[in-house]
Amino acid sequence: MQKHPELPQAFADLGIEVRFLKALQRMEFSKPSDIQAGMIPPAMEGKDILGQARTGTGKTAAFGLPILQKLDPSKRLQALCLAPTRELAVQVAAELDRLSQFANLHIVSVYGGQKVATQLHNLGRKPQFVVGTPGRVMDFIRRRALDISQLKFVVLDEVDRMLDIGFRDDIKMILSHVRSDHQTIFVSATVEDEIRRLAMRYMNDPVELNVSRDKMTVDEVDQSYVTVDPGDKFRLLKLILEQEDPPFAIVFCNTKAAARKLARKLFDVGINAKEIHGDLMQRQRDRVMESFRKHRIRVLVATDLAARGIDVSSVTHIVNYDIPVDPEVYVHRIGRTARMGAKGVAITMVNRDEGNALTSIEMLINREVPQRQVAGFRPRPPAEKRETKTPVEQSAARSSQDSTTQGEPPKKTPRKTLGGAFPVRRKRRL
Ligand code: AMP
Numbered sequence: 136m137q138k139h140p141e142l143p144q145a146f147a148d149l150g151i152e153v154r155f156l157k158a159l160q161r162m163e164f165s166k167p168s169d170i171q172a173g174m175i176p177p178a179m180e181g182k183d184i185l186g187q188a189r190t191g192t193g194k195t196a197a198f199g200l201p202i203l204q205k206l207d208p209s210k211r212l213q214a215l216c217l218a219p220t221r222e223l224a225v226q227v228a229a230e231l232d233r234l235s236q237f238a239n240l241h242i243v244s245v246y247g248g249q250k251v252a253t254q255l256h257n258l259g260r261k262p263q264f265v266v267g268t269p270g271r272v273m274d275f276i277r278r279r280a281l282d283i284s285q286l287k288f289v290v291l292d293e294v295d296r297m298l299d300i301g302f303r304d305d306i307k308m309i310l311s312h313v314r315s316d317h318q319t320i321f322v323s324a325t326v327e328d329e330i331r332r333l334a335m336r337y338m339n340d341p342v343e344l345n346v347s348r349d350k351m352t353v354d355e356v357d358q359s360y361v362t363v364d365p366g367d368k369f370r371l372l373k374l375i376l377e378q379e380d381p382p383f384a385i386v387f388c389n390t391k392a393a394a395r396k397l398a399r400k401l402f403d404v405g406i407n408a409k410e411i412h413g414d415l416m417q418r419q420r421d422r423v424m425e426s427f428r429k430h431r432i433r434v435l436v437a438t439d440l441a442a443r444g445i446d447v448s449s450v451t452h453i454v455n456y457d458i459p460v461d462p463e464v465y466v467h468r469i470g471r472t473a474r475m476g477a478k479g480v481a482i483t484m485v486n487r488d489e490g491n492a493l494t495s496i497e498m499l500i501n502r503e504v505p506q507r508q509v510a511g512f513r514p515r516p517p518a519e520k521r522e523t524k525t526p527v528e529q530s531a532a533r534s535s536q537d538s539t540t541q542g543e544p545p546k547k548t549p550r551k552t553l554g555g556a557f558p559v560r561r562k563r564r565l
Pocket residue numbers: 163164165166167168171189190191192193194195196230446448474475
């Protein structure tokens with residue numbers, strides 16, 4: 136093999152050609168991430184792959200490089216990648232574009248929310264690779280603007296999210312439109328039975344890879360919680376932003392209305408914040424993401440769906456202004472920081488009624504999230520110290536205390552655990 140001292144040799148060793156090595160060097164990828172080291176070799180051999188990996192692991196280059204390298208620039212559409220959200224589709228297409236900056240390839244993204252005419256025009260420029268959300272891809276197939284019958288490569292990215300969102304039928308329809316022999320790659324953060332069934336139906340003897348980032352995420356993020364009354368959250372957030380002084384942070388809210396209100400309040404006190412959620416028009420969402428990526432926004436106030444797949448490697452802090460109801464969402468949120476090995480900080484605001492939500496998170500990640508003291512912020516004393524408890528409350532408090540002191544096993548078994556050996560309490564008392 137020819138040596139190119141200035142190019143990333145570890146990628147050359149995986150069989151990546153010089154035109155892509157040059158791009159990798161420019162993108163400052165010096166060595167393959169785990170998923171890249173695991174996926175590139177079988178993908179190069181043309182194997183079908185069921186890969187378990189989250190966004191943030193380098194999965195785009197893992198499936199992207201082997202496919203891009205095999206595309207024929209002189210031919211029409213050869214590869215399709217389906218992604219659950221517009222943001223992810225745009226992001227994957229942008230990464231593929233960067234990877235192919237020295238190859239003569241054309242990548243187009245199609246997704247709902249942008250004018251059909253614009254995307255039709257882009258499709259007319261004969262891309263070799265299309266990245267799109269299932270709904271819009273289906274729409275273009277019906278309009279006969281997209282012919283996927285002769286694809287050589289099909290990727291389903293974040294399959295679990297696509298199924299969550301309800302793209303099941305679209306996905307099946309799309310896959311059934313492909314008539315040619317092709318290689319299929321699924322990437323999913325979780326691989327449950329339904330995904331395995333899809334894989335069995337649409338893949339040929341797939342190689343299974345598991346490079347889930349969960350454990351890495353929880354290990355690499357400095358996590359803590361602060362007890363706060365709902366009415367005090369804004370004051371607490373301001374203090375956190377002052378004291379931690381994060382260059383780039385994402386603040387998560389559970390609802391669109393809360394995100395909108397919070398972004399406005401932050402803006403009003405002079406903090407460079409913008410909101411991103413499903414109520415914004417696609418163009419506005421793109422603009423916000425672009426500004427955040429270019430560091431023109433310091434605080435992004437986001438809801439979960441809008442934040443899915445957000446990949447901005449410079450995010451240092453995640454603040455859960457609202458604790459997520461689903462503990463898996465917590466892991467997903469904190470995965471927005473600590474990208475590619477960088478250290479991140481995640482602070483979760485918890486009010487006194489949300490002890491159980493915190494406990495569920497701790498059970499899932501199998502470690503205790505410590506309480507954080509924020510200078511200048513003193514939460515009001517717990518309700519039981521302020522007011523007389525009813526006998527029912529007293530007994531509830533006693534039984535939860537008992538279970539803590541006697542170390543009873545948790546009632547609910549965690550769906551999965553992520554390393555460590557944290558003796559989980561039954562009920563968190565805040
Ligand atoms: P992904 O999981 O594909 O969304 O990638 C997450 C982030 O990591 C993106 O910003 C990539 O550009 C970056 N990245 C992917 N692979 C590498 C690598 N081998 N070295 C450094 N950065 C990488």
